[in-house]
Amino acid sequence: MNSTAAPTPQALPAEWRDFFALTKPRVMSLVVFTGLCGLLAAPGHIHPVLGFTAVLCIAMGAGGAAALNQWWEADLDAGMKRTAQRPLPQGRMTRTDARDFGVALSAASVGIMGLAVHWLAASILALSIVYYAVIYTIWLKPRTPQNIVIGGGAGAFPPLIGWVAVTGDITAMPLLLFAIIFVWTPPHFWALALFVQTDYAKVGIPMMPVVAGERATRRQIFAYAIVLFLVSLVPWWIGGTGAIYGIAALALSGLFLALSVPVAFRRSAVEDRMRPEKRLFAYSVLYLFALFAALVADRLILGQGLFA
Amino acid sequence: MTPEEEERFKRARKGRNVVLGLVLVGFVVLFYAITIARLGG
Numbered sequence: 001m002n003s004t005a006a007p008t009p010q011a012l013p014a015e016w017r018d019f020f021a022l023t024k025p026r027v028m029s030l031v032v033f034t035g036l037c038g039l040l041a042a043p044g045h046i047h048p049v050l051g052f053t054a055v056l057c058i059a060m061g062a063g064g065a066a067a068l069n070q071w072w073e074a075d076l077d078a079g080m081k082r083t084a085q086r087p088l089p090q091g092r093m094t095r096t097d098a099r100d101f102g103v104a105l106s107a108a109s110v111g112i113m114g115l116a117v118h119w120l121a122a123s124i125l126a127l128s129i130v131y132y133a134v135i136y137t138i139w140l141k142p143r144t145p146q147n148i149v150i151g152g153g154a155g156a157f158p159p160l161i162g163w164v165a166v167t168g169d170i171t172a173m174p175l176l177l178f179a180i181i182f183v184w185t186p187p188h189f190w191a192l193a194l195f196v197q198t199d200y201a202k203v204g205i206p207m208m209p210v211v212a213g214e215r216a217t218r219r220q221i222f223a224y225a226i227v228l229f230l231v232s233l234v235p236w237w238i239g240g241t242g243a244i245y246g247i248a249a250l251a252l253s254g255l256f257l258a259l260s261v262p263v264a265f266r267r268s269a270v271e272d273r274m275r276p277e278k279r280l281f282a283y284s285v286l287y288l289f290a291l292f293a294a295l296v297a298d299r300l301i302l303g304q305g306l307f308a
Numbered sequence: 309m310t311p312e313e314e315e316r317f318k319r320a321r322k323g324r325n326v327v328l329g330l331v332l333v334g335f336v337v338l339f340y341a342i343t344i345a346r347l348g349g
Contacts, residue, residue: 012313013320016327049345053338116342 014093019101021087022070023063030288031062031158037292038162038177041241041299046117046166053116054165058158060109061125065154067102068133071095079203082196102133113165121165128157142204145211152185159292173240176231180291183228187221187260188284194218194263195274195281214268221280222264229253232291241295242302248294256280256287 035058039051046054070077070088078089087093106129114122132154141147156178163174193209194217200207209217232253236246262276309317 012317013324015320016324019324047345047348049341053342056338116346 012092014087014097018087018092019067022067022093022098022101023105024066027066028059028062030285031155032059033289034177034181034292035059035158035162037296038159038174039166040162040296041159041177041292042163042166042174043299043303044166050117051165054113054121054162057109057113057117057122057125058161060105060112061129062158064102064104064106064109065129065132067098067105068129069137071098071102072133072137074098076203076205080199106133117165118168120168120170121161124157124161124164128154128161131157143206145206145208147206148189148208149182149186152182152189155185156181172238173235176235176238176240177295179231179234180228181288183224183231184284184288187224187228187256188281188288190217190221191263191277191281191284194268195277218264218266222260225257225260225264229257235295241298243298244302245294245298248298249291252287252291252294256283259283 032055036055039046039054070086073083074088074095077083077086083089088095088098106126110122110126110129113125132151136147136151136154140150144150159177159181160170160174163177164170167174190208193207194214201210208220212220232249233246235241236243236249259276259280263280266276268274
């Protein structure tokens with residue numbers, strides 16, 4: 001080691017805040033919320049300590065997968081304004097540190113889930129991490145404009161894992177919760193993609209509005225909103241939930257569909273303020289929180305949950 | 309390494325060690341609680 005060399009940023013040990021930032025804490029809040037809702041809405045009982053452990057493992061797995069995502073995409077992140085401030089593009093951390101942190105966090109989350117809860121939940125958690133870090137990030141994201149549809153699958157795992165942690169088996173209901181988030185993700189993200197000038201094209205990631213054009217993206221948002229409307233009602237139709245969820249889903253998904261109409265059938269003008277798109281995006285986040293909250297409320301009030 | 313850089317280096321290292329220590333203590337408590345919960349079930 002040459003002691004006279006100017007110290008590079010990499011020579012400094014990364015701060016703990018940078019490791020924390022690597023886990024994408026904001027994304028994790030939605031992951032924790034939907035995972036917790038899956039756990040609370042499931043029929044059956046789980047010891048509170050084990051329930052807490054299950055949600056913690058879901059969060060750790062999501063954090064590990066996020067770290068692996070940034071390890072792989074450090075070069076792409078450096079080329080985009082939105083992500084250029086992340087620890088790796090900024091040189092505040094070495095790539096191998098990020099990779100090792102991601103692997104350790106992922107392995108720990110699966111191991112603890114298996115030991116504390118059971119190995120079915122741990123296996124699905126492992127599958128979700130591999131799905132996001134390998135199948136999505138490394139393989140399909142740079143190759144197809146359907147990347148957001150595929151990426152939505154990764155975000156759809158938490159409620160499924162939370163549910164299975166309680167019941168120990170996979171039934172129609174947790175798969176429907178998976179389906180709801182899966183179908184919700186494309187209109188949510190593409191609404192954002194329409195009004196945020198991302199530089200995905202610059203770094204060679206084929207995002208739908210860039211590849212297929214704005215018009216096709218708007219139509220697809222509407223198509224997914226219709227499917228979301230139907231899928232979100234299935235849990236009620238098959239008797240998996242009560243009327244609280246059913247009425248909430250009808251109202252929430254109906255409004256989602258209504259807000260997607262102006263997005264679907266307009267064209268942005270020059271200097272367009274993109275109001276309908278911004279409104280749909282803002283509502284889509286509220287929608288997911290409200291729908292899952294309604295699912296839990298339905299269970300706790302009408303089902304054999306906490307108050308039964 | 310200038311004194312300022314050395315100071316930053318030490319601060320970053322100390323911060324990491326403190327957080328790592330807290331995480332480890334947290335896991336010790338968690339594993340204790342898990343064990344009690346599993347034995348009770």
